[in-house]
Amino acid sequence: MTAGGRAETRTGSLGPVRVLPIPCHRDSITVRVRRGLAQSAGMRRRRRMTYSYHANAAEVLKNARADIMQILGPIATRSSIDAEFAGSLRVLAHAESEEVWVSRIPAGQELSVFLPSNNLLYSYLLYAVMPAAWAQRIRVRPSSRVKATCLALHDLLGAHLSPSIVMADESQRAFVSEASTSNSVIFTGSPENGRNIAALLPDTSLFMGFGSGPNPVVIGREADIDRAVTETVSARLYNSGQDCLCPDVVFAHADVVDRVEEVLIEQLKVIPQGDRLAKGLVNAPLVYNDAADAARGWIRSRRDHLRWQSAEVDAPGFVPLTVVREDEVANAIVSEHFAPVFHLVRYESPAEVLRWAESPQNRENGFYISVYGEDALRDPVIGNAVNVGAVSALNQEDGNRPFGGYGRRASWVRWRGKERGTPLLTSRESALHLGNG
Numbered sequence: 001m002t003a004g005g006r007a008e009t010r011t012g013s014l015g016p017v018r019v020l021p022i023p024c025h026r027d028s029i030t031v032r033v034r035r036g037l038a039q040s041a042g043m044r045r046r047r048r049m050t051y052s053y054h055a056n057a058a059e060v061l062k063n064a065r066a067d068i069m070q071i072l073g074p075i076a077t078r079s080s081i082d083a084e085f086a087g088s089l090r091v092l093a094h095a096e097s098e099e100v101w102v103s104r105i106p107a108g109q110e111l112s113v114f115l116p117s118n119n120l121l122y123s124y125l126l127y128a129v130m131p132a133a134w135a136q137r138i139r140v141r142p143s144s145r146v147k148a149t150c151l152a153l154h155d156l157l158g159a160h161l162s163p164s165i166v167m168a169d170e171s172q173r174a175f176v177s178e179a180s181t182s183n184s185v186i187f188t189g190s191p192e193n194g195r196n197i198a199a200l201l202p203d204t205s206l207f208m209g210f211g212s213g214p215n216p217v218v219i220g221r222e223a224d225i226d227r228a229v230t231e232t233v234s235a236r237l238y239n240s241g242q243d244c245l246c247p248d249v250v251f252a253h254a255d256v257v258d259r260v261e262e263v264l265i266e267q268l269k270v271i272p273q274g275d276r277l278a279k280g281l282v283n284a285p286l287v288y289n290d291a292a293d294a295a296r297g298w299i300r301s302r303r304d305h306l307r308w309q310s311a312e313v314d315a316p317g318f319v320p321l322t323v324v325r326e327d328e329v330a331n332a333i334v335s336e337h338f339a340p341v342f343h344l345v346r347y348e349s350p351a352e353v354l355r356w357a358e359s360p361q362n363r364e365n366g367f368y369i370s371v372y373g374e375d376a377l378r379d380p381v382i383g384n385a386v387n388v389g390a391v392s393a394l395n396q397e398d399g400n401r402p403f404g405g406y407g408r409r410a411s412w413v414r415w416r417g418k419e420r421g422t423p424l425l426t427s428r429e430s431a432l433h434l435g436n437g
Helices: 025-063 065-072 078-093 095-102 120-129 144-161 172-179 191-198 225-236 257-268 289-301 350-358 360-364 426-434
Strands: 008-012 015-019 109-114 135-141 165-167 184-188 206-210 217-219 250-253 306-309 322-326 341-347 368-372 385-389 411-415 418-421
Touching: 025 065, 025 078, 025 120, 025 144, 065 078, 065 120, 065 144, 078 095, 078 120, 095 426, 109 172, 120 135, 120 144, 120 184, 135 172, 144 165, 172 191, 184 191, 184 426, 191 206, 206 426, 217 225, 225 257, 225 341, 225 368, 250 257, 257 306, 257 322, 257 341, 289 322, 289 341, 341 350, 350 360, 411 426
Parallel strands: 109 135, 109 184, 135 165, 184 206, 217 250, 217 368, 250 341, 322 341, 368 385
Antiparallel strands: 008 015, 206 411, 306 322, 411 418
16 A cells, blocks of 8 residues: 555556555654644643642641641541541642543533531542542532531632632532532432432432441451450541441450450540540540430430440530440341440351341441451451451541442442442542543
8 A cells, every 4th residue: 555645556466456545644643643742741731730739738738737726626526637637638648649540531520519517628628629630610518517617618728729619608409400510429428318419410410429337347256356446446436436437336256245345445434525625535525416316315225235334524415435235246226326336246156247247238338347356257348348357447548549338328429320339539430430431
């Protein structure tokens, strides 16, 4: 064949063959090469801009630390604010690890975000500040429970981070109407509320839902009891229990359950109570009275199984540190508490824990499971819960990696009318569904 020249006739094994020219072949190669070089240069510029953006965001947070502590103080303990701050800086420092996904997201994306009522700084960072590196416009609706706090946080940080982040102080109905034109929606909160909202959005909107789950802890015969209990106490008392990653049940093997209970109560006896801004772990009044009322109601319903309680504190929303123990997995009533309640359940065989995890309800709620010293529970996913091994779900959380489990109430994505439970990373889901994933 000829390139860019005249047609010619060549003789081969099949006789004379007329060969037509391929017009502008060299030019087309040049165009493709130039286009590829331009795209590569554009990606390099985008990477440099993104790196600069994340570095600037980290400096903004560091400079505003004292003000952030003052804003969040009424709704979070000092230790949980410190953890949010550290986690936010860690996510920004490792933002480049998401570039493989960010580079595949088309320009001009519009995103709507329903923020949660807890972990405000970290959630604002994950669901608004980080996406601002790839989204053109981000509309954020604060939870009505903490609206004033969220608006104050945005007033402090927003102008120094990205003009694309807009805080929408409006009703849920109005926000949902606006969200219907967004490319994607991030929802945090009740799965029921999330699905009601998703049903009002077009199928072409990517919906990412972040719910919660019981995050069970399993302490087996081979566990380091002191370490397992210490990490469980730290996770359960994160912000006095007001977080979706707090463990709602602790399964302890029959051979060690008495020792687990003993160590647990020993550790709880020295936890300070009342002062939200005291250093270290503290049991402070809950921010929401309905959460306190629900926890107290559950404790009353299990009063025959009550093993220990701390002293009362005369303050609205206060729930004493509480240990409830049940000795049969099949009869245990496991409920999600946003409160300092420790639910200890004795098991004889790991098969009992597996049956519990595989029940329809717990498969729907599958989030994380921590396993200390129980070799029979090694599978990476148990039921629909991601097995994080001998560490608390709270300690292993990494904002640059997919978050959640495979339960449809824990973390789920909805796209073009289909829904599935899956761990979520917003940049990854956006690239896979909206871009060239």
